[in-house]
Amino acid sequence: xVVLTQSPATLSVTPGERISLxxxxxxxVDTYLHWYQQKPNESPRLLIKYASxxxxxxxxxxxxxxxxxxxxxxxxxxxLEDLSIYYCQQGNSLPTFGAGxxxxxx
Amino acid sequence: xxxLQQSGAxxxxxxxxxxxxxKTSGYxxxxxxxxxxxxxxGQNIEWIGNIYGGNGGTGYNQKFKGKATLxxxxxxxxxxMDLSSLTSEDSAVYFCARRAGRTYYFDYWGQGVMxxxxx
Numbered sequence: 001x002v003v004l005t006q007s008p009a010t011l012s013v014t015p016g017e018r019i020s021l022x023x024x025x026x027x028x029v030d031t032y033l034h035w036y037q038q039k040p041n042e043s044p045r046l047l048i049k050y051a052s053x054x055x056x057x058x059x060x061x062x063x064x065x066x067x068x069x070x071x072x073x074x075x076x077x078x079x080l081e082d083l084s085i086y087y088c089q090q091g092n093s094l095p096t097f098g099a100g101x102x103x104x105x106x
Numbered sequence: 107x108x109x110l111q112q113s114g115a116x117x118x119x120x121x122x123x124x125x126x127x128x129k130t131s132g133y134x135x136x137x138x139x140x141x142x143x144x145x146x147x148g149q150n151i152e153w154i155g156n157i158y159g160g161n162g163g164t165g166y167n168q169k170f171k172g173k174a175t176l177x178x179x180x181x182x183x184x185x186x187m188d189l190s191s192l193t194s195e196d197s198a199v200y201f202c203a204r205r206a207g208r209t210y211y212f213d214y215w216g217q218g219v220m221x222x223x224x225x
Contacts, residue, residue: 004182032209032210032211034211034212036212042215042217043201043215043216043218044151044201044203044212044215045201045215046211046212047211049211050211050214055213087151088213089151089211090210090211090212091209091211094153094165094167094210095141095153095210096153097150097151097152097153097210098150099150100150
């Protein structure tokens with residue numbers, strides 16, 4: 001199985017700042033890497049597909065980059081509503097998820 | 107509007123089985139795969155398997171073979187997952203999620219159902 005390692009596990013943020021979350025794959029997944037946001041007691045929501053493709057209805061402050069084994073989710077101007085857990089997921093082989101990065105208020 | 111509506115929370119005894127449902131609307135059920143995923147409290151998300159709405163063809167994560175059985179009812183656009191021989195390790199939230207096209211990402215999710223295994 002492809003192992004996805006997300007860092008940091010927790011990130012303390014201040015509203016308005018630009019942040020980057022990392023996801024590293026144990027082997028190349030090309031650009032078959034997707035990002036989700038999950039709020040407490042809710043189901044995950046797709047944010048970014050194929051590493052960098054935007055999703056309709058998702059605010060433009062969310063963006064993704066990377067290919068192969070190293071990927072980044074960026075939030076340009078964090079808002080309070082963004083305080084959630086963010087997961088990466090690879091779809092190059094049978095799907096696996098990272099352990100998540102939790103955004104909390106500084 | 108695409109919607110996936112899952113059945114309610116379940117409290118089941120060890121050794122028993124449970125059948126979860128995921129009723130869909132807003133899209134052509136037979137044109138997509140439905141996946142099921144498991145999330146234990148405070149933990150990672152695991153993919154259990156998927157089933158094609160058109161012909162019921164299935165694929166499973168090896169870890170869940172023998173534990174989960176996926177079926178569909180095309181007439182009601184509903185997907186089902188049977189979980190058997192339940193133990194405390196099966197206590198978790200289970201999601202259904204539509205697999206987007208031929209590749210593995212999930213564009214619509216059910217609200218999740220909590221399964222608690224306890225005597």
